[in-house]
Amino acid sequence: MSPAAAPPATAAGPLTVALRLVADRIPRLRIQEGRISEQDTKRILITPAVEALGWDILDIDKVRNEYRHNSADNPVDYALFLNRSPVLFVEAKPLGHSLNDRKWIVQTINYANAAGVDWCVLTNGAEWRIYI
Structure with missing residues (x-):
């Protein structure tokens, strides 16, 4: 029995489609060579991903x-809030x-610890690091 092929894009669910659209933007934005600000990264990559996740x-x-x-x-x-x-x-x-700069990792974890939040993410829009 051969392994099942990946489903075609048309069969993908809304989450997969939305995250694919975000991922498809990354190569075009990387061409900008440092001209993409944190605010642009949030608006173009991160906010749509957060929304796609529900x-x-x-x-x-x-x-x-x-x-x-x-x-x-x-x-x-x-x-992100629940109740x-x-x-x-x-x-x-x-x-x-x-995302390897220890200063940013410590900053992210410290924000969560100060608020009693168990989960935190450090991201540049292309890479997402989850800390517990």
């Missing part, structure tokens, strides 16, 4: 941008920037 980006009770758990905290790029409690933080960096 989060209602227009509902303030579900997704907040530049969220501060306490007024003295530095803001995290995205806070009005933050459950996942997403920290964005510009497309093309390496």
Whole structure:
């Protein structure tokens, strides 16, 4: 018995289609050679991916941008909520920037720890690193 072939794109579910569209933008954007800002990365790659994963980006009770758990905290790029409690933080960096910088990893984890959030993500739109 031969292995099953991957389903054609037309048979893909809405999540797969949406994430494929986001992924298809990456090569074109990489040609920009450093001219893609963090804000552009969030708008073009990250926000559509968060939305494709089922989060209602227009509902303030579900997704907040530049969220501060306490007024003295530095803001995290995205806070995702369930039952009005933050459950996942997403920290964005510009497309093309390496996520290996320990400063960014520590920053992301510290944001989550300060708010008591168990899950956090560090992403440049092309690579997503999940920390628990």
